[in-house]
Each structure stands twice: as C-alpha cells, then as structure tokens.
Ligand SMILES: Nc1ncnc2c1ncn2[C@@H]1O[C@H](COP(=O)(O)OP(=O)(O)OP(=O)(O)O)[C@@H](O)[C@H]1O
C-alpha cells in the first residue's frame with residue numbers, strides 16, 4: 165500500500181485502485197457468466213436471423229423470422245394465455261396469500277410455524293411432480309375432484325378438466341396457484357410481522373375492526389411487498405413450462421399453449437431453429453422488460 | 466368525560482402475575498399519573514383499560530359500566546403511545562382524521578374538527594406532511610392531535626415524552642397540562658419522570674411490583690409518604706435513610722443510628738412506635754440545615770462530592786452508617802474532606818418500621 169501511494173492518495177487513484185481490485189474479485193464469476201449466459205443468448209439471437217432446414221443454416225433471412233410472428237396465430241394465443249395466467253396469479257395466490265398471512269400473523273408463534281410450513285409445502289414439490297399430482301386429481305375417470313363432486317351430489321359439474329377446452333387453462337392455473345400461494349403467505353407474513361404492532365392497537369382504539377385494520381393498515385403498508393410478489397409472479401407467468409408440459413402439453417388443441425411450449429415444439433418437434441430462436445428472443449425481451457420495470461419501481465419505493 | 470375505576474383488577478401472563486389486585490377510582494376530569502419502577506405493571510394497567518389486554522380478575526368500569534369483554538373500539542378511549550404509532554402512510558391530517566373516517570363522520574365536520582385540533586397544537590402548517598417528515602416533537606403533537614380530535618371519554622398516555630430531549634419535554638409538559646386545563650378530559654398518564662409527575666398530576670399513583678403503594682396529590686406524597694418505598698421514590702434527590710432504633714434518654718425518646726450517632730425525632734413522627742423498635746429514619750436533603758458551630762457531639766458527616774446546581778448545591782457526604790445527600794440553598798464553599806455539622810428539622814422527618822416499611826406516623830390510625 166505504502167509503495168503504491170507514497171504520498172496522500174488522491175480520490176481518483178483510490179477509485180481506480182479500488183475498482184481494479186473489485187474487478188479482480190468478480191472476474192471469475194464474470195467469465196463464467198459470459199461463457200454460459202451471455203454467449204448462448206447472443207448465439208440464440210444470431211440464430212434467429214437465419215432460416216434453418218433440419219438443423220442446419222439455410223440462408224440469412226434478416227428479420228424474416230420476426231416478421232412471421234405477426235401471422236403466427238399460435239404465438240398470439242400462447243401470449244394471451246401467458247397474460248391470462250399472469251392476471252389470475254395476481255388475483256388468486258397473491259390475495260389468498262395476503263389474507264391467510266394476516267389471519268396467521270395474529271396466532272401464536274407455534275401455530276405460525278406449523279401453518280406456514282404447511283402452506284409452503286406445495287412450493288417444495290417439484291413442478292413436474294405437482295403436474296402429475298394434479299393430473300391425477302383432474303382425471304375424469306378416477307380423479308379425486310370428480311369423486312368429491314359426486315360425493316357431495318354435484319357430480320353433474322364434474323368433467324374432463326384438462327381435456328375440455330373451456331376448463332383446461334383454468335384448471336391448470338388452479339394447480340399453479342396451489343404451488344405458489346404458500347410462497348406469498350410466507351413473504352407477506354414476514355412483511356406483516358415487521359409492521360409496528362402498536363399501529364394495529366392505535367387503529368383498534370380509533371375504532372377499526374379486523375376488516376378495517378386489514379384494509380387501512382395492512383394492505384397499504386404491504387404495497388412494496390405486493391409489488392415485489394406481483395412482478396415476480398408476472399415473470400414466472402411468462403416463463404413457466406413444467407406444469408403444462410407434464411399435463412396437457414399445450415392441448416387440447418392450443419387451449420393451454422404458452423410461449424415456452426410453443427418454443428419447445430417449434431424447436432424440437434418442427435425443427436425450425438430460426439423461428440424458435442426468434443420466439444425465445446421475444447420471450448427474453450418480455451421478461452427483461454418486466455424485470456427492468458420491477459427494478460425501477462422497487463428501487464423507487 | 467368519564468369516571469374510571471379499577472376494582473381488584475388482576476392480570477397474569479401465564480403463571481407470571483403482573484397486577485396483583487389494583488383498586489383505583491379516577492374522578493371525572495381528573496389528571497392521574499402512574500409512576501413506579503420499570504416492570505411494575507403501569508403499561509399493563511393502561512392497556513387493560515384501553516382493552517388491548519384482557520384482565521384476568523377483578524373489574525374495570527368506565528362511567529360505572531363494566532368494560533370487561535368490550536372491544537377497544539367500543540370503549541371510546543384514546544391513547545398516546547410512547548412510539549406515537551402514527552400511521553406512516555397517512556398525512557398528518559389523515560392520521561388525525563382516521564377515527565372520524567371510520568366513524569363515517571360528515572366531511573365538513575371532520576375537517577372542522579381536524580383543523581380545530583391542529584390549531585390547538587400548532588400543527589396547521591404540517592397537515593399535508595407524512596410522519597417521517599416530522600421532528601420528534603411534531604410527531605408527539607400529531608399523536609396528541611389524533612387523540613383530541615376524537616373527543617374521547619378518557620385519554621391514556623404511556624410515557625409520551627420519553628423520546629424527546631429535555632428541553633422539548635419541559636415544553637410539551639406545559640402544553641399537555643394547559644391542554645388538560647382546557648379540555649378537562651379524564652386522563653391517565655404513565656411516566657418515569659419525577660418532575661412530570663409532580664408538576665402535572667392532580668393525583669399520583671405510586672405502583673410497585675403489581676400493587677398500588679399509595680395514591681395522593683403530589684404534595685401529599687411528598688409530605689406524607691405512607692411507606693419507605695413511596696418515600697424513596699417521590700422527591701428528587703431522594704430522601705436520606707438511616708437504619709437504627711428508638712432509644713429513651715432521660716425521658717426523651719430519640720433515634721440512635723446503627724452508626725452510633727443520635728438524631729432528633731418528634732412524638733408525632735414516632736406514632737405508636739415502641740422503645741427499642743428497629744426503625745428507618747428518613748429525612749429529605751432539603752430539610753437539613755447547617756449549624757454554624759461544630760461541637761464534637763453534633764451530627765457531622767464528611768463531604769465527599771460537591772455538585773453545584775446553580776440555584777442550590779448538592780453535597781454528597783459520608784456518615785458512620787453510610788452515605789447521604791444534603792441540599793444547600795445557595796452557593797457555599799464546601800471541600801471534600803470537610804466536616805459538615807448539620808441540624809435536622811425534626812418536624813419534617815419520617816420514621817418507618819424496619820420490618821413492614823410503614824410510616825410510623827400513620828401506623829396508629831388503623
Ligand atoms: N405480553 C406480555 N407477555 C408476558 N409478560 C408481559 C407482557 N407484557 C408485559 N409483561 C410483563 O409484565 C410486567 C409489567 O409490564 P409493564 O409493561 O406493564 O411494565 P411497566 O410498568 O410499564 O414498565 P416500564 O416502566 O418499563 O414501561 C413486566 O414484568 C413484563 O415483563
């Protein structure tokens with residue numbers, strides 16, 4: 165140190181010294197990142213500029229693959245399904261999570277530990293396994309759901325949940341909600357527990373009942389948590405795959421098709437590498453946009 | 466406006482009994498201050514009245530009606546918390562108007578009440594700010610404003626000034642007192658601060674270990690402490706205590722300290738005490754005078770520390786049985802090591818039974 169700065173180090177020297185040193189520390193991670201993330205992404209982006217035939221490049225096509233998007237009905241259907249999925253996730257698991265967390269927060273520490281573990285359990289099950297479980301539940305012949313509906317005399321409501329075009333996406337989304345709400349409960353719970361309890365006491369003295377405390381204290385004070393979960397859910401809704409693939413693979417028809425299944429099929433089944441790459445780039449752009457947005461919003465609040 | 470009474474009120478957290486039967490009547494419009502060492506149950510008592518804790522025994526009445534089992538929001542009580550508990554996502558005006566909004570008060574009336582309270586508390590220019598944009602004193606005022614706007618039956622304060630600096634505390638103390646003189650709302654106020662208790666209270670309740678030791682006006686407690694605990698707790702600097710026993714000398718009963726010296730007493734102070742009884746002799750630092758002369762028989766401790774306070778001088782001194790404090794109204798020249806010949810105003814002293822701690826002056830009255 166003394167050798168490097170014989171007199172008082174200037175701020176700029178110090179900065180250069182520090183940032184050079186910092187660079188040295190992050191270099192290994194940076195190299196790995198470039199090799200395994202940046203390069204493949206650039207590769208995919210490059211592939212999307214060519215037309216392919218059976219796994220080999222045929223010709224440079226510029227933005228031709230992107231032009232095809234506009235006339236690809238399946239792409240727009242899939243995108244719509246992703247959007248519906250995002251909205252449903254924002255509505256149900258988030259709200260259920262918020263309400264359950266506020267109820268749970270007032271229980272004893274033991275109940276809180278036990279119940280939050282229970283709620284979180286579905287989240288720990290691999291999505292593939294969750295898909296298989298829900299495939300069974302929804303099975304029209306020996307599935308649990310139809311059986312229960314029969315038991316309570318609502319057998320006429322039963323059906324082939326994942327095979328009928330009216331119910332397939334919603335049924336899948338219910339399964340998705342089951343895997344996600346516990347995460348929301350946990351995140352909300354820890355946020356609620358960090359709210360000063362005397363705010364609730366002051367509110368009850370001010371005349372607020374449970375519902376009013378929830379509405380006027382809990383909900384507004386959890387705004388940034390909701391924002392975080394919402395953006396997280398939106399990104400998840402764009403990139404989820406496993407659940408659909410092990411249950412419906414996008415069917416019936418295109419009723420549960422989402423971007424990832426469309427990409428998968430285009431790549432592996434059709435072998436249209438160029439178009440699959442273009443779809444991937446679009447998906448990446450959407451996710452990055454949401455990510456960037458969330459970073460902006462969350463760092464502001 | 467309301468009366469409040471606790472009748473044998475008890476509170477236990479599990480097996481830990483925090484309040485062991487507290488009985489207290491607060492008159493309509495009275496300003497009562499609860500004092501006592503940390504953990505004696507002051508906050509618990511307040512929170513039980515507010516309905517934030519459930520009593521495990523006895524009764525609590527507001528205006529004669531039992532409030533046991535009644536939800537906080539039905540009790541019409543406002544509380545100023547030590548941490549103020551302002552809603553961080555609401556402006557000052559919204560904080561103050563929250564209760565009115567919940568009660569669905571007409572907008573015009575709500576605005577009028579908010580601005581009246583704001584004027585009273587000098588908050589007019591701050592109505593649009595958020596709590597985090599306020600200073601400690603301003604937050605404190607908003608917390609008071611939130612209580613005032615409601616015009617509740619009872620105000621509760623749990624150490625509302627303890628987060629303020631000394632100067633602001635003195636100012637707010639005066640403001641709260643003035644406010645009470647204006648509004649005359651029954652108030653119960655918890656504090657650690659001697660001076661707050663003495664200057665603000667109509668009556669002071671001294672609590673210790675979950676029971677009430679004594680209730681009285683500030684001067685009552687100062688002049689006639691019921692027991693050793695109250696005597697030591699009220700008054701600053703604290704009363705001096707000497708251990709010893711009563712002794713007869715030529716038909717005169719006097720106090721003989723364990724340190725060997727004798728101190729004068731009065732018949733009234735001794736009450737029903739018997740000769741030879743083990744007692745504690747108490748005298749306040751301000752009730753001790755200096756004798757000019759120094760004859761060897763006098764009570765003369767040795768100065769150890771001198772604390773000039775400006776208007777008075779506090780002298781910490783050693784005597785054969787321990788340490789004591791003397792307050793001298795003026796600026797004498799005292800040096801550590803000096804002998805300090807003292808006379809004690811026997812009419813102001815207290816004698817306490819060593820075993821029970823009770824003030825012997827009043828022990829005959831039961
Ligand atoms: N929720 C609770 N659970 C268990 N014990 C409690 C609870 N609240 C208070 N206590 C206990 O009750 C006793 C009295 O507490 P309280 O807060 O009333 O004291 P306090 O007189 O207000 O003290 P301080 O002057 O420090 O505020 C303490 O021993 C405390 O540990």
Ligand SMILES: [Mg+2]
Pocket residue numbers: 507508509623
């Ligand atoms: Mg307290």
